[in-house]
Amino acid sequence: MAKAQLKLTIEDVARAAGVSRSTVSRVMNNLPGVNEAVRREVKRIITDLAYVPDQTARALASRQHPAIDVVAVTHGSALGWLGSHPYYSRVLAGVMTVLDGRDVQLRVHSVGDDDAAVDAIAERATAGIVLADAPPGLAARLRRRCKRVVSLVATANSVPTVEADNAGGAYAAVTFLHGLGRRRIAAIHGPDDTSCGVNRRAGYLRAIEELGLPDLSDGGRFRREVGFDAAHRLLDRYPDLDAMFVACDLMAAGAVQAISATGRGVPHDVSVIGFDDSIAAVCANPPLTTMRMPVEEMAATATRLLLDDSVAGGYRQRFPVELVVRGST
Amino acid sequence: MAKAQLKLTIEDVARAAGVSRSTVSRVMNNLPGVNEAVRREVKRIITDLAYVPDQTARALASRQHPAIDVVAVTHGSALGWLGSHPYYSRVLAGVMTVLDGRDVQLRVHSVGDDDAAVDAIAERATAGIVLADAPPGLAARLRRRCKRVVSLVATANSVPTVEADNAGGAYAAVTFLHGLGRRRIAAIHGPDDTSCGVNRRAGYLRAIEELGLPDLSDGGRFRREVGFDAAHRLLDRYPDLDAMFVACDLMAAGAVQAISATGRGVPHDVSVIGFDDSIAAVCANPPLTTMRMPVEEMAATATRLLLDDSVAGGYRQRFPVELVVRGST
DNA sequence: TTGAAAGCGCTAACAT
DNA sequence: ATGTTAGCGCTTTCAA
Numbered sequence: 001m002a003k004a005q006l007k008l009t010i011e012d013v014a015r016a017a018g019v020s021r022s023t024v025s026r027v028m029n030n031l032p033g034v035n036e037a038v039r040r041e042v043k044r045i046i047t048d049l050a051y052v053p054d055q056t057a058r059a060l061a062s063r064q065h066p067a068i069d070v071v072a073v074t075h076g077s078a079l080g081w082l083g084s085h086p087y088y089s090r091v092l093a094g095v096m097t098v099l100d101g102r103d104v105q106l107r108v109h110s111v112g113d114d115d116a117a118v119d120a121i122a123e124r125a126t127a128g129i130v131l132a133d134a135p136p137g138l139a140a141r142l143r144r145r146c147k148r149v150v151s152l153v154a155t156a157n158s159v160p161t162v163e164a165d166n167a168g169g170a171y172a173a174v175t176f177l178h179g180l181g182r183r184r185i186a187a188i189h190g191p192d193d194t195s196c197g198v199n200r201r202a203g204y205l206r207a208i209e210e211l212g213l214p215d216l217s218d219g220g221r222f223r224r225e226v227g228f229d230a231a232h233r234l235l236d237r238y239p240d241l242d243a244m245f246v247a248c249d250l251m252a253a254g255a256v257q258a259i260s261a262t263g264r265g266v267p268h269d270v271s272v273i274g275f276d277d278s279i280a281a282v283c284a285n286p287p288l289t290t291m292r293m294p295v296e297e298m299a300a301t302a303t304r305l306l307l308d309d310s311v312a313g314g315y316r317q318r319f320p321v322e323l324v325v326r327g328s329t
Numbered sequence: 330m331a332k333a334q335l336k337l338t339i340e341d342v343a344r345a346a347g348v349s350r351s352t353v354s355r356v357m358n359n360l361p362g363v364n365e366a367v368r369r370e371v372k373r374i375i376t377d378l379a380y381v382p383d384q385t386a387r388a389l390a391s392r393q394h395p396a397i398d399v400v401a402v403t404h405g406s407a408l409g410w411l412g413s414h415p416y417y418s419r420v421l422a423g424v425m426t427v428l429d430g431r432d433v434q435l436r437v438h439s440v441g442d443d444d445a446a447v448d449a450i451a452e453r454a455t456a457g458i459v460l461a462d463a464p465p466g467l468a469a470r471l472r473r474r475c476k477r478v479v480s481l482v483a484t485a486n487s488v489p490t491v492e493a494d495n496a497g498g499a500y501a502a503v504t505f506l507h508g509l510g511r512r513r514i515a516a517i518h519g520p521d522d523t524s525c526g527v528n529r530r531a532g533y534l535r536a537i538e539e540l541g542l543p544d545l546s547d548g549g550r551f552r553r554e555v556g557f558d559a560a561h562r563l564l565d566r567y568p569d570l571d572a573m574f575v576a577c578d579l580m581a582a583g584a585v586q587a588i589s590a591t592g593r594g595v596p597h598d599v600s601v602i603g604f605d606d607s608i609a610a611v612c613a614n615p616p617l618t619t620m621r622m623p624v625e626e627m628a629a630t631a632t633r634l635l636l637d638d639s640v641a642g643g644y645r646q647r648f649p650v651e652l653v654v655r656g657s658t
Numbered sequence: 659t660t661g662a663a664a665g666c667g668c669t670a671a672c673a674t
Numbered sequence: 675a676t677g678t679t680a681g682c683g684c685t686t687t688c689a690a
Contacts, residue, residue: 009667020677025669033675056388057667060682065385065432084608089418096437103394105434108425224611253612260614279413282553283582285589285614338683349661354685362659386683389666 008051017045028053030309055103064126067105068095068303071121071142072132074112085222086250086278087295091132091152094299098307115141122146128306130299131155135193150302150311152295154195160315162302166196169291169321170203173245173273176289176323178211182243182271188230188255189219190247197222200247200275216241224280227251231258243271243329249280249290256284256328271329275321286327294319337380346374357382359638384432393455396434397424397632400450400471401461403441414551415579415607416624420461420481423628427636440467451475457635459628460484464522479631479640481624483524489644491631495525498620498650499532502574502602505618505652507540511572511600517559517584518548519576526551529576529604545570553609556580560587572600572658578609578619585613585657600658604650615656623648 010028014021019038026034027042034042045051055066072088092108099106104127111117118141121129128148131139140156143149151161177185187204190197201217208215218234220226227246231254234241244259246252252274259270266272266286274281277292298319305311339357343350348367355363356371363371374380384395401417421437428435433456440446447470450458457477460468469485472478480490506514516533519526530546537544547563549555556575560583563570573588575581581603588599595601595615603610606621627648634640 007667010669011667021668022670022678023676026676029669035675038675054389054667056385056394057682058669059385060383060389060684061667061669063669063682086608089421092418092421100437108429250612253614257614257616279415279608280612283579283609283612285582285586287586336683339685340683350684351661351686352659355660358685364659367659383683386666387685389668390683390685392666392685 007054008049010051010053013042013045013049013051016049017042059126064124065105066103066126067107068099068127068306069107069109069121069125069129070095070132071109071111071129071134073134073138074110086280087276088132090278090295091130091299094296095130095303097296098300098303102307104307111138118142119145128311130302130306131159133194133196148306148309148311150305150315152298152302154199157314160305160311160313162298162305162317162319163195164293164295164298164319165321166199167203167206169275169293170200170245170247171207172203172321172323173275173291174204174207174211177243177245177271177273177329178207178213180243180271180329183213184216184238184241185213185243185245186216186218186234186238186241188227188234188244188246188251189217190222190251191220194222197247204245219247222248222250224250224254227254228258229254231255232262235259235262235264241270244273246272246274249274249276249278249284249288252288252290252328253280253284256286256288260285267327267329273329277324281324281326284328289326289329290324292322292324294321336383337378339380339382342371342375342378342380345378346371388455393453394434395432395455396436397428397456397635398436398438398450398454398458399424399461400438400440400458400463402463402467403439415609416605417461419607419624420459420628423625424459424632426625427629427632431636433636444470447471448474457640459631459635460488462523462525477635477638477640479634479644481627481631483528486643489634489640489642491627491634491646491648492524493622493624493627493648494650495528496532496535498604498622499529499574499576500536501532501650501652502604502620503533503536503540506572506574506600506602506658507536507542509572509600509658512542513545513567513570514542514572514574515545515547515563515567515570517556517563517573517575517580518546519551519580520549523551526576533574548576551577551579553579553583556583557587558583560584561591564588564591564593570599573602575601575603578603578605578607578613578617581617581619581657582609582613585615585617589614596656596658602658606653610653610655613657618655618658619653621651621653623650 010021010024014024059065122142122145125146131151136156139159143159151159154163189201218230246255274288274290277290281288281290339350339353343353388394451471451474454475460480465485468488472488480488483492518530547559575584603617603619606619610617610619
């Protein structure tokens with residue numbers, strides 16, 4: 001019996017397959033120049049032996065490191081975004097659960113409109129890139145320079161996507177409000193330049209149309225202050241509204257603050273339903289009924305896809321969004 | 330003129346210093362067996378040349394990777410902690426700002442009472458360990474096995490610490506409430522087995538004693554539900570209380586929910602002041618006046634200390650905690 | 659106290 | 675299509 005190996009190396013695989021290390025290397029990296037039969041055989045042996053290439057050696061030799069790059073787009077100030085917006089930390093949490101135990105680095109970037117910086121990320125990417133909230137332009141540019149990209153929001157068609165059913169969630173939220181007897185259902189939407197913003201709005205619109213309700217909309221960016229201001233405006237314009245569908249919890253928390261400030265009760269006078277099920281939902285007063293986005297699960301899925309190198313061209317996976325009932329309805 | 334180097338290697342340093350690579354390596358790693366004069370000279374040259382060793386090569390040769398290990402202690406369920414408690418994501422945000430651009434991995438661990446797991450972390454640690462909320466026992470154990478440790482909370486004496494002035498912050502909070510004319514100031518404390526819990530309580534106690542106020546205390550763990558329940562009990566027992574000092578924003582958000590639920594107004598009937606200045610503060614209704622902990626800055630400082638390898642034995646740095654006034658007072 | 663030499667496990671020219 | 679040969683930049687015996 002052979003001496004126990006502490007760690008399997010490419011050499012072991014080569015020997016078992018009766019080929020050279022170079023060939024094994026080519027197979028691992030999906031490089032051309034290997035006979036198909038040989039390639040299959042080597043792949044089989046790699047699987048059988050449960051061989052895992054050493055990422056460090058690979059990095060040293062190839063001059064690039066294995067890592068998952070999470071890229072968020074900078075809306076205004078870059079600093080403190082992670083700590084201040086629940087979404088990003090949930091994405092990181094999801095990625096981390098998968099990276100745990102593996103020898104893969106997690107890099108975080110926040111990009112504005114500096115194309116050079118974007119190209120640099122693609123250039124240095126290794127295991128792959130997870131797009132937290134990239135607009136189509138950015139996503140397409142990245143995808144052009146690096147095939148291993150997965151977006152967590154609907155974006156350029158060419159980019160593999162693991163998204164949530166935003167439109168369906170919004171539709172369900174409005175339907176729920178309607179079932180509660182509410183008939184003057186306003187909406188505070190997210191930005192029109194994000195697919196989340198657009199799809200949640202679409203879901204709202206479809207619902208009120210089917211239900212024969214009026215369109216009472218306002219909105220802006222996914223920030224608490226925006227929700228606060230929009231709710232004030234809405235209440236001013238439509239003093240009789242009895243419910244609000246708000247496109248994210250942060251805004252919904254702001255909306256609740258505004259509604260309270262006018263002397264109205266939540267949910268007595270106005271029901272409000274948020275979206276995301278983030279920490280903001282549970283800290284609001286009253287705590288928010290909301291549509292739960294499985295952000296952590298989505299990020300984990302995207303990461304696995306990247307690590308398994310199984311991101312096909314038009315890949316698309318859609319996660320359902322679920323109603324969580326709390327005190328604001 | 331010499332050919333332009335794309336990257337400085339240990340060889341360049343050795344040549345400049347007129348010694349061998351081995352010697353430079355020994356100096357870098359603070360290994361014994363180098364003449365003091367030579368050591369100083371090599372260090373000078375390293376600084377002059379701004380030489381930064383390649384972490385990947387180092388990892389390959391030494392079989393260990395450069396990384397910052399952030400360890401959080403698991404209170405109950407491990408999953409989802411990052412996404413659900415603002416503190417941790419702020420710590421990560423702080424660490425990341427420092428790691429950005431450097432070739433250092435960020436690993437996150439959450440440990441319960443599995444000593445073997447703790448030892449494994451120490452074993453594999455490289456650049457160092459940042460303790461987010463480790464109790465003395467854990468911290469001491471880790472420190473015994475790995476010198477490069479920095480804690481973000483007061484803990485075992487042997488462990489270098491970058492902490493916040495919790496007692497001072499709590500004292501300032503109560504004083505502020507008193508200045509507002511409040512005289513029945515209750516407190517919702519954190520757990521007694523954490524230094525934050527203990528020190529914030531100590532600050533409260535010192536203040537009410539100096540001010541000649543009664544001690545109206547309750548508390549438990551740093552969770553929203555606990556704040557909610559404690560506030561209810563407090564209001565039951567002392568119906569006339571007019572202010573609450575709550576040891577963290579998450580609990581404070583819960584307290585505000587409870588106070589509202591009894592029909593009282595915040596801040597009209599009861600003023601509440603939180604601690605941390607996390608996302609929870611701004612999502613509460615009304616938004617929370619709170620004592621700001623510079624968590625991101627603290628984590629960044631700890632990380633830099635580790636990376637610069639300048640963690641002395643009894644290192645201790647204390648960050649001030651600042652009052653942020655919002656609507657709950 | 660110091661240096662020479664042999665790798666760490668892999669990739670990437672360059673041959674064949 | 676495949677193998678041979680150098681390294682990647684550092685650590686680490688082993689000699690001196």
